[in-house]
Amino acid sequence: MAERKPMRVLANSMAVVEALAERGDLSPAELAEATGLPRPSVYRFIDGLRAVGMATTTDENRARLSVKWLHLADAARDAMTEWSGARRILDALAERTEQTAFLTVPRGDEAVCVDWAPGRGIGVLTLAPGRSLPLYAGGAGRLVLAYTRDVDEYLADGPERRPLTSATIVEADALREDVERTRSQGYTLSLDDATIGIGALAFPVLGADGALLGCLSVAGRSVDVRDRQQEFTDAARAAVAELTSGATSELATPLS
Numbered sequence: 001m002a003e004r005k006p007m008r009v010l011a012n013s014m015a016v017v018e019a020l021a022e023r024g025d026l027s028p029a030e031l032a033e034a035t036g037l038p039r040p041s042v043y044r045f046i047d048g049l050r051a052v053g054m055a056t057t058t059d060e061n062r063a064r065l066s067v068k069w070l071h072l073a074d075a076a077r078d079a080m081t082e083w084s085g086a087r088r089i090l091d092a093l094a095e096r097t098e099q100t101a102f103l104t105v106p107r108g109d110e111a112v113c114v115d116w117a118p119g120r121g122i123g124v125l126t127l128a129p130g131r132s133l134p135l136y137a138g139g140a141g142r143l144v145l146a147y148t149r150d151v152d153e154y155l156a157d158g159p160e161r162r163p164l165t166s167a168t169i170v171e172a173d174a175l176r177e178d179v180e181r182t183r184s185q186g187y188t189l190s191l192d193d194a195t196i197g198i199g200a201l202a203f204p205v206l207g208a209d210g211a212l213l214g215c216l217s218v219a220g221r222s223v224d225v226r227d228r229q230q231e232f233t234d235a236a237r238a239a240v241a242e243l244t245s246g247a248t249s250e251l252a253t254p255l256s
Contacts (some may be wrong), residue, residue, distance in 0.1 A: 012041065012045065013045055013049075016035055016042065016045045016046070017065070019031055019034040020055070020063060020064065021065060022131075024064075025060075025062040025064045026062055027062050028042045028043055028061075028063070085242075085243075089243055090102075090117035090239075093117065093216075093235055093236065093239045094118065097119070097231070097232050097235050098119055099119040099218045099232065100117065100118050100119040100120075101116060101119070101217070102115075102127055102215075102216070103115045103216060103243075104127070104132075104140040104144070105213070105214045106144045106148050109135055110133065111132060111133045111143075111144040112131075113128060113129050113140070114129060115129060116128065116129055119220060120221075127140065134159065134164075135149065135154065136169055136170060137164050137169070137190075138190050138200060139188045139189070139201060139215075139217045140202050141194075142179075142190065142202070143182055143217075144212065145179060146182035147204050147206075147212040148212050151175065151176055155176075164194050164195070165195065165196050167193040188200075191226065197222055199220065199224070200217045201217060201218050202217040203215065203217070203236050203240050204240075205243045206244065216236055218232045
């Protein structure tokens with residue numbers, strides 16, 4: 001019993017942090033609603049995060065994550081040595097397509113963005129470094145679902161599928177069809193299902209054993225993604241080849 005309490009405290013703290021990361025500044029009441037925690041507990045977690053410099057409080061008494069998280073995020077990204085050459089590749093892809101290029105990796109029931117090269121329309125994109133997509137929405141999320149999960153197990157045991165837009169795929173049969181389509185064609189086309197007016201093409205970066213290492217996606221206005229799909233596909237596949245070569249060679253290098 002004694003061992004469970006610290007784990008529960010950590011889990012609840014993480015729920016508060018994730019709510020702030022996903023929704024931005026929140027009042028204690030909003031945090032309590034978002035996490036399901038009692039309001040007194042929320043106050044304690046906010047005070048604890050403030051004490052270690054991980055959160056601040058605005059003039060309106062709303063909790064906000066501090067910039068210290070950016071330093072931790074940079075350290076975490078630097079530790080992922082398999083993606084050490086990704087920034088150059090993402091920059092080149094963004095310049096070639098004039099769209100935003102993303103690198104995401106699987107994490108539980110989410111696809112988490114670890115790096116990007118911003119293109120036009122950056123302010124309206126849902127994804128950004130440190131942010132995530134559920135596995136039923138967006139190009140990156142749906143591709144990760146297709147390449148890492150048994151879709152029936154995900155449908156049975158996964159989180160609630162709340163629509164992000166009217167185009168989000170939440171119905172079980174439609175999601176099964178989407179997974180099969182992604183596996184068959186080797187990429188995912190996303191149009192308006194994560195953000196209205198925004199589209200993306202997502203491609204797998206596979207290891208030597210065929211397992212998914214990450215996902216490369218190109219995102220921008222839906223009309224551009226639709227009209228220039230082949231152009232973006234050709235550019236992204238060339239970038240995937242570079243990423244795959246760098247990631248697999250880094251993973252194959254023994255530690256000294």
